[in-house]
Amino acid sequence: MSHVVFFALAALAVGSAAGLLLRRNPIHGALFLVVNLGTIAALFLTMRAEFLAAVQVIVYAGAIAVLFVFAIMVLIPGKDESGPDALRGPRLLSIPVVVVLLALVSAAVGSVTLAGGARPPVPGGADAVGRVLFTDYLFPFEVTSVLLLAALVGVMALTRRRT
Amino acid sequence: MVPESYYVALSAILFCMGVLGVLTRRDPLVIFMSIEIMLNAANLALVAFGQRHGTTDGQALVFFVMCVAAAEVAVGLAIIVAIFRQRRRLSVDELSSLRG
Numbered sequence: 001m002s003h004v005v006f007f008a009l010a011a012l013a014v015g016s017a018a019g020l021l022l023r024r025n026p027i028h029g030a031l032f033l034v035v036n037l038g039t040i041a042a043l044f045l046t047m048r049a050e051f052l053a054a055v056q057v058i059v060y061a062g063a064i065a066v067l068f069v070f071a072i073m074v075l076i077p078g079k080d081e082s083g084p085d086a087l088r089g090p091r092l093l094s095i096p097v098v099v100v101l102l103a104l105v106s107a108a109v110g111s112v113t114l115a116g117g118a119r120p121p122v123p124g125g126a127d128a129v130g131r132v133l134f135t136d137y138l139f140p141f142e143v144t145s146v147l148l149l150a151a152l153v154g155v156m157a158l159t160r161r162r163t
Numbered sequence: 164m165v166p167e168s169y170y171v172a173l174s175a176i177l178f179c180m181g182v183l184g185v186l187t188r189r190d191p192l193v194i195f196m197s198i199e200i201m202l203n204a205a206n207l208a209l210v211a212f213g214q215r216h217g218t219t220d221g222q223a224l225v226f227f228v229m230c231v232a233a234a235e236v237a238v239g240l241a242i243i244v245a246i247f248r249q250r251r252r253l254s255v256d257e258l259s260s261l262r263g
Contacts, residue, residue, distance in 0.1 A: 003165055006165040006169060006170075010173045013177060014177065020184065020197070021183060021187070026190055026193055026196075029196055030196065036203070040203045040206070040207060043170065043173075043207060044207075044210060047214050049214075049222050049225075052210065059233055060199070060232075063233065067236055067240060068196065068236075068240070071192060071244065074244060075192070075247050075253060085189070087256060091186065094186035095183065097186070098183045102176070105175045105178070105179065109168070109171050109172065109175060121164070122213065122217055122218065122219055124210075128219050129222050129223060129226065132219045133223050133226065136220070137223045140227060144227060144230045147231065147234055148233070150234075151233075151237050151238050155237050158238070158241040158245050159241050159244055159245060
């Protein structure tokens with residue numbers, strides 16, 4: 001049963017990523033991205049990472065996808081990929097390059113023998129993750145707030161209209 | 164229980180699809196979305212390895228990756244909007260003003 005769920009989610013994730021790659025309209029790409037992020041959240045759930053699944057839906061499918069859709073609305077793109085492609089040769093060359101990359105990554109992952117047998121799944125609720133975040137990773141967690149503040153100030157400085 | 168290696172394999176496939184998107188598309192917004200797919204693939208691998216090793220550390224790392232991704236998207240989209248205001252066109256092929 002869990003295999004069926006996994007393969008269905010995996011097919012959905014790969015299919016939505018392919019849709020993002022193939023559709024020319026960026027708004028379709030954004031919707032495919034939402035589907036992809038949602039399936040990743042479901043895959044987190046199948047790995048018993050409930051907290052991360054909730055954060056994934058809130059941060060990615062909520063905030064980041066909305067940000068993308070807003071940017072698409074502001075920029076009104078869609079005509080930029082219609083012209084003749086001056087770099088068609090290098091772009092086509094990137095396909096075999098990515099195939100080679102996939103082969104290399106698969107070989108690297110396949111060569112690693114993960115130690116130990118099957119373990120019981122680690123609980124990934126808000127209490128377990130919160131305990132790790134506020135003990136072992138307390139300093140990085142606090143630095144994160146500085147990072148978000150810097151991003152906030154940077155975005156406001158970047159989009160300010162010059163007067 | 165599905166073995167963790169399946170998740171890692173799916174993560175590798177998704178990452179390579181993101182690389183393909185970054186290399187082949189011309190719209191900077193779609194390139195950004197492909198980068199998001201790559202980050203998510205890395206998150207999937209982190210959670211899978213964390214489960215395999217029996218620790219919650221992988222999930223804590225994913226939390227930080229999400230924070231960085233949120234900041235990165237906000238700043239990146241602001242840069243794209245600023246470029247669009249200046250040039251009225253968006254194509255990564257034309258943005259070569261930093262080339263030496």
